[in-house]
Amino acid sequence: MRTLNVNTPSHAYPIFIGHNVYQQPQQTLAPYIGKRAAIISNETVAPLYLPRLQAVLDALGCAYFSIILPDGEAHKNSQTLNMIYDGLMQHRAERNTTLIALGGGVIGDMVGFAAATYQRGAPFVQIPTTLLSQVDSSVGGKTAINHPLGKNMIGAFYQPQAVLADLGSLQTLPAREFSAGMAEVIKYALLGDADFLTWLENNMAALMAQQPDVLAQAVYHCCQMKADIVAQDEKEHGIRAHLNLGHTFGHAIEAEMGYGQWLHGEAVAAGMVLACRLSETLGYLKAADTERVIALLQAANLPVAPPRMPLDKWLAHMQHDKKVQDGQMRFVVLRAFGLADIAGQINTTQLQHALQPYLAA
Structure with a gap:
């Protein structure tokens, strides 16, 4: 222990x-x-x-x-x-x-x-x-x-x-629920150091097989990361908001589809792909970076594309996000792996570009 x-x-x-x-x-x-x-x-x-x-x-x-x-x-x-x-x-x-x-x-x-x-x-x-x-x-x-x-x-x-x-x-735990949990583990890898991301890529098969030592190491690492962040920002006034990577998009999926239809981790997984697409649109990540994230999510048997919905539905749900400030939507984006940021002033054109492959008419 x-x-x-x-x-x-x-x-x-x-x-x-x-x-x-x-x-x-x-x-x-x-x-x-x-x-x-x-x-x-x-x-x-x-x-x-x-x-x-x-x-x-x-x-x-x-x-x-x-x-x-x-x-x-x-x-x-x-x-x-x-x-x-x-x-x-x-x-x-x-x-x-x-x-x-x-x-x-x-x-x-x-x-x-x-x-x-x-x-x-x-x-x-x-x-x-x-x-x-x-x-x-x-x-x-x-x-x-x-x-x-x-x-x-x-x-x-x-x-x-x-x-x-x-x-x-x-x-x-049912396999689907275990995979949903892996979405949050992967989130910590994207927010943390490059070594943990590489470690996850190298150990995903062992994690999915629940090898005890590997599983314990992953859980401990994620808890340590979160403990460190919460100690700095207990009530999410700053850096703690980075832990919402993928969640603005993911919560929109859950609300639109009906709570429970998509598991939270599944929605976050698709949401992280969208967060990476938005990071590409802003000029931070390359397409190859997003594909690396997609490959890792797929190795954990997670969805990598959201359900299709019209842009106005996306916007309506995301305007109820807790990160909205002064009426302005804000998104957690990645300037690089391990370097998150809160992006405000995201315009509809940028969002539409990131969401374009997944928009319904």
Whole structure:
């Protein structure tokens, strides 16, 4: 098991990464939960991992109750959030009751938002069970629900007490979900140093086969990158926005197609290709650079082209993006691999050029 720390102005907390992190609960769990906990999971994950977590809490002498939610991005909304509040109220959860998020990014985001708002703030612990949530969404304290007009538009910055990334849980993850998580790993390679990009290209087959040492190295590297960025910019006023590479386009895809039709990582994968195309249009990347990204995404069994939609649909969705400032759309672009920037003043002609192969009439 490997441990790293996230140091934010709110507070510092650890990330535990490894196989069977539950086997060391005195180190990984006991210091971060109180006398009572609410385990919040979904209908898919709970049958697989809830009994194991309950046994650990029993051994620690922690009282608990469970709230089981429907599974999927389509349920990341105010109605499902109210199911969490209902369960907390019905079980008379107090402000010091620890909320435990057992699941992927949807569960983590909703439980984090519930924790941020229940009695004006309750402690919570992240136990991410998907690759995407382990390398990205469980770290950094971004919590939210979706709105029909935009993804993650209603939320809060609220840091967990600890993150337990048990790599063993990835063995039960469907192949499509694992690939979706690889989109975020590839994102970190494009934002980071050239060595990690080359390492990914050389080790993609081993990663897709979930070779333990290689997988642990990738997860640790991504978490370390995110921890470093969050420490510098907890509330996304600057450099943290770079982590949205591909997300402006990707969120437009998710909103247009209906949440859950495209997995988040799949939409981000196609979005990163579009971000590279826009970077080409601005004169930063070469076509060969984009093709290198496409090849890496394809090796992870990810889509590299978005669904076709008219330009006005793209624009309408992207104008609801959280990076919009003073009414101006802004995009994360790559000046080079490892050198991201926020581009404002992007005009419709430039966007149309980047999107041209994927526009519907």
